[in-house]
Amino acid sequence: MAAIAVSEITRVFLLDIEGTTTPITFVKDILFPYIRENLEEYLSAHWEEDECKQDVHLLKKQAEEDLRQNKACPVHAVDQTVHTDEEKAIREVVDNVLWQMAADRKSTALKQLQGHMWRAAYMTGKIKGEVYQDVVPAIRRWRHHGLKVYIYSSGSVEAQKLLFGYSVEGDLLDLFDGHFDTNIGAKVESKSYENIAERIGCQPEEIMFLTDVTREAKAAEDAGVNVAVVVRPGNMELNEEERNHYRIITSFNQLELSGNV
Numbered sequence: 001m002a003a004i005a006v007s008e009i010t011r012v013f014l015l016d017i018e019g020t021t022t023p024i025t026f027v028k029d030i031l032f033p034y035i036r037e038n039l040e041e042y043l044s045a046h047w048e049e050d051e052c053k054q055d056v057h058l059l060k061k062q063a064e065e066d067l068r069q070n071k072a073c074p075v076h077a078v079d080q081t082v083h084t085d086e087e088k089a090i091r092e093v094v095d096n097v098l099w100q101m102a103a104d105r106k107s108t109a110l111k112q113l114q115g116h117m118w119r120a121a122y123m124t125g126k127i128k129g130e131v132y133q134d135v136v137p138a139i140r141r142w143r144h145h146g147l148k149v150y151i152y153s154s155g156s157v158e159a160q161k162l163l164f165g166y167s168v169e170g171d172l173l174d175l176f177d178g179h180f181d182t183n184i185g186a187k188v189e190s191k192s193y194e195n196i197a198e199r200i201g202c203q204p205e206e207i208m209f210l211t212d213v214t215r216e217a218k219a220a221e222d223a224g225v226n227v228a229v230v231v232r233p234g235n236m237e238l239n240e241e242e243r244n245h246y247r248i249i250t251s252f253n254q255l256e257l258s259g260n261v
């Protein structure tokens, strides 16, 4: 397990979740099936509540945007106001959400609804957030050295806080200085990393971003952020060019600090 030197100017670790702190299988085999299995019942139970109305409104806006961009989705779907038949309207939202999930879309609208649905599952102990065993000790070490640690995930900030707040290792929220989701911008866009640096109050070069997705790594790199690509069991395979280009780790323990902060 080769050590990777973390640049001396690094002040901040920015961490992806799925495939980096947390197994992809937790998201694909536990979180996402929970949504598919409970979606219709959840919408029926909460349809008249403000939070649910806002979620449906956001989905409708996203569907309109998809229509403008000619994406082949069930877009006629999610207008709460034009349907008198509530069951039909709910069915159409279900179709839209399932379509987005089948395409593994990271839209803010989808992620917001998912976060709200997972809340009850975490709070009742039905679901506990999984975290790789090297993650918590490494973050504690970094914090001990005075580094700041932030999360940047496509999952909504609320969903992130649930995952770490109700984790298999207990409440881990104290480990983080803050959370970012796609409200700051998409993870595959360079500008998002500039926005994050500005929000934290540091230079992009002072951030080290850990992710399993090379499109995200490239966007961060283009913004001047340091990156390492995380290879975990079940993550997407890297091609030869990616393996040659990126610093690669299989565990956070490989990251070696020297003289940081």
Ligand SMILES: CSCCC(=O)C(=O)COP(=O)(O)O
Pocket (backbone or CB within 6 Å): 016, 017, 018, 019, 027, 031, 106, 111, 114, 152, 153, 154, 155, 156, 159, 160, 163, 187
């Ligand atoms: C943190 S909530 C569950 C994960 C999720 O919905 C997701 O899209 C994960 O994306 P990431 O950016 O963490 O790879």
Ligand SMILES: [Mg+2]
Pocket (backbone or CB within 6 Å): 016, 017, 018, 019, 020, 211, 212, 213
């Ligand atoms: Mg990821």
